[in-house]
Amino acid sequence: MxxxxxxxxxxxxxxxxxxxxxxxxxxxxxxxxxxxxxxxxxxxxxxxxxxxxxxxxxxxxxxxxxxxxxxxxxxxxxxxxxxxxxxxxxxxxxxxxxxxxxxxxxxxxxRLGPSLSSLDLSVEDRMAAICRTLQAAWTTSPQGLDLMTGAEKARWLGDFIGETWEALDRPCSERAVAQGLAYAERRAAAFDPDACVLVHGDAHDHNTLRVPGTELFKFVDPDGLAAEPACDLAVPMREWSAELLAGDPLELGLVRCARLSALTGVEAGAIWEWGVMERLSTGLLATKLAYQPEGREMLAVADAWAFVGPLP
Structure with missing residues (x-):
């Protein structure tokens, strides 16, 4: 054997x-x-x-x-x-x-069934399935577990964005990076242990698998964090860049953010801020690893999302 x-x-x-x-x-x-x-x-x-x-x-x-x-x-x-x-x-x-x-x-x-990514569903339907699954997952408290916190995650993302952007000779706009760093500080400062849920940390459609014989899904491969729910919604904000680049990326990004807020009841501003950080960090990582065109597309959307002022 x-x-x-x-x-x-x-x-x-x-x-x-x-x-x-x-x-x-x-x-x-x-x-x-x-x-x-x-x-x-x-x-x-x-x-x-x-x-x-x-x-x-x-x-x-x-x-x-x-x-x-x-x-x-x-x-x-x-x-x-x-x-x-x-x-x-x-x-x-x-x-x-x-x-x-x-x-x-x-x-x-x-043993679960096929991944959400393998099913013939629209982006809208995939987001809805992820949000339904997240709401079930968020019923679990992280209290007492030795997990990375939302504040630590935000600071880590800010450090990674700044250092990697410089190391890669600035592959996206300074304005986008400045926005991401400001959002990292804001989400770290907003951390509230009493408002934390058990967060997956990478809830994309490849990690969302159907429960056999049902229309329900479950997550696999969690990172595991103690953070606010908006941290998990950063991932659907990060995904599906091509759909955003097919039109006005900023307008479509704001529509997506509002949709995720409506599906979950989570405040849109927090979703946006986590989404910008996640998109920048993943786009820079993909660029570093030569995963293209994913890296270029993620950073192109991040550049389009870079505006001054509060969420419109």
Missing amino acids: ADRAIEVPGPVRLRAEAAGEAGVAWLNGLGDLVAGLERDWGLAVGSTLHGGTGSYVAQATTREGEPAVLKLGMPGEDVTGEIATLVRAEGRGYVRLLRHDAARAAMLQE
Whole structure:
């Protein structure tokens, strides 16, 4: 069992190899790791699942015949926040966690259906599905969990935006960056521990999976933060740049912001500010990693969104 071949998706293999000796050792030891978990947890591990980049994921079946998914984080990936989030959520808006072993960066999760990104739905319908799922996820309190806070996240985004913009020779306007840095200070100052919910942190449509036999969805791969709900709505503000660039990006961005506010009851100004930070930081990261045209499109929208004054 231990010497069987393990199919590792190309992006996962490349990321592991980029981690150096520890990553190569992890790849070489996957067979033993999977065999050990099969023995310890009473599993039959099946075919590899594709689509991710940061972990090895495969179909599995428990001893009782329950379909599941085995997820193994690679070296350097801290899974404690993800585990804490899923344990606390108990399946409310998030995939249900069946077993976990932080020392082996291993999680056994319920098996969900296709991702929202794979369904033939409009951007409007995808946003609505994400917002419905977020509202279920936000019912969980982060109190007592050792998670990054919304204030820490805002400060981190501000630092990353400023440093990366300079390092990349300023690939977007100074006005856009100044706006992002100002918003980072404002969201950090607005942090209120009593208003926090358990925030996913990367709630896009690839991380939103259908619950089999229903029209409901659940999230996978949470970052796990203690923050205001608007922090989660930054991600749908960040996504689908091409749709915004097909018209007036500022006007369409404001419409999207208002739509997300109407769907969730979250104040539009906070959504906008988190959205600008997320769009800038992700656009700069994509540019740094040569992910194009995604990086250029994100930053082009950020430039169009850069205006002086409060949210119109």
